[in-house]
Amino acid sequence: MQSVPVGLRADFEVCARLTASHYENFSVVSLFVPRELRPHFCSIYAFCRGVDDLGDELKGDRLAALDAYEEELRRAYGGTPQTPVFRALQHTIEACGLPMDPFLRLIEANRRDQRQATYETWDDLRDYCRYSADPVGRLVLGVFGCCDEERAALSDYTCTALQVANHLQDIHRDLKNGRIYVPKADLESFGASLEDIRQARMTDGVRACIKFEVERTAEWFTQGARLERLVPHRLGLQLRLYRLGGEAVLEALRRQDYDPFVRRPVVTSGQKLRIAMRAFMGFAQRGVAPG
Structure with a gap:
């Protein structure tokens, strides 16, 4: 301090x-x-x-x-x-x-x-993320003194992806607060419904919808990853750590066959260590020591 x-x-x-x-x-x-x-x-x-x-x-x-x-x-x-x-x-x-x-x-x-407890479309949920998630990334860029238009836009991809991954991870927890962050239109496009989520019914339609949300979120992480090379090196590694953590949540959902109800998809301590080591290798490759 x-x-x-x-x-x-x-x-x-x-x-x-x-x-x-x-x-x-x-x-x-x-x-x-x-x-x-x-x-x-x-x-x-x-x-x-x-x-x-x-x-x-x-x-x-x-x-x-x-x-x-x-x-x-x-x-x-x-x-x-x-x-x-x-x-x-x-x-x-x-x-x-x-x-x-x-x-x-x-x-x-x-x-x-x-x-508001539910969202009709992806665009509606995306607008919510402009308030709930994207501002955090912009503040972090501000702390590092590099919040220009291009980097802020890339940060928004990563922050929205992190927010959606968190929603997919915490469907049970959000339900306790009466909220569902899976867009209604997406569920209906796969023959599922908001009521399926409320009742924790694992249907083929719910599984297909969750898979769709996981893969779209993965693409948003990919879009935002370019920011890691456009910011100061230390910030780039911190952003990489966040991204890899979010992608690990998506992978946990894949491992449980896109069933958000069977258990809360988590990143284990061993996985966290491996991800942190992957990020840390950037220091070794560049000859930078944390501190």
Whole structure:
């Protein structure tokens, strides 16, 4: 935490603990992230985790809580934030020159989750991802100072793919919140229905639809992979780690014959290690050491 002001170190420690305490397919902050930028990754993640928890777990008026969260965000841009996460985030915003719009979109995505439980078409789901997923990639590019139009567009491919892979992985969990992120039109094109998902009925149509979603998501990962060569080397390796983790979730679905109900498709510890080593080999090949 030497790269942040002494008076904010306790606030950034809160963000770091929050980042470390939540399950992810891969760590948000790996050794591939330069040491001086890791606190900024943690403050952004803490913001994202906080808004998602309000949208998914809060007992009470979630929309009112999200409005209050937005008020605190606005104080981070022109006032005095009242909470550790937003005090840390204010420093990240100022140090990295981050715009407000991506943060506002992430809040709006969680508002949508309170109002909308299903999506008619892929285009509808894709629009949701422009709020729920794509802003994160743009913020990461902003931290590294390389968020131009071309790289942002490629980042959107990867972020949407990661979001859809997460939805496919967490169909059971999303159902507990009353949500289905498999487009209705896609299900119907294979002779399946939203009710099949609600009732966890594994039909031929559901299997065919999940296979279709897996392969389309894999293609989006392929489209976004070019970004890894267009950003600073360390960021490229971190992005590769995220992509390989998302692709591993898709492969887990393939291994269980596209049945999302039989078990939650997971990336095992051994697979994580192998993927991390694949990404780490980039350092060895380039003679770069993490730290």
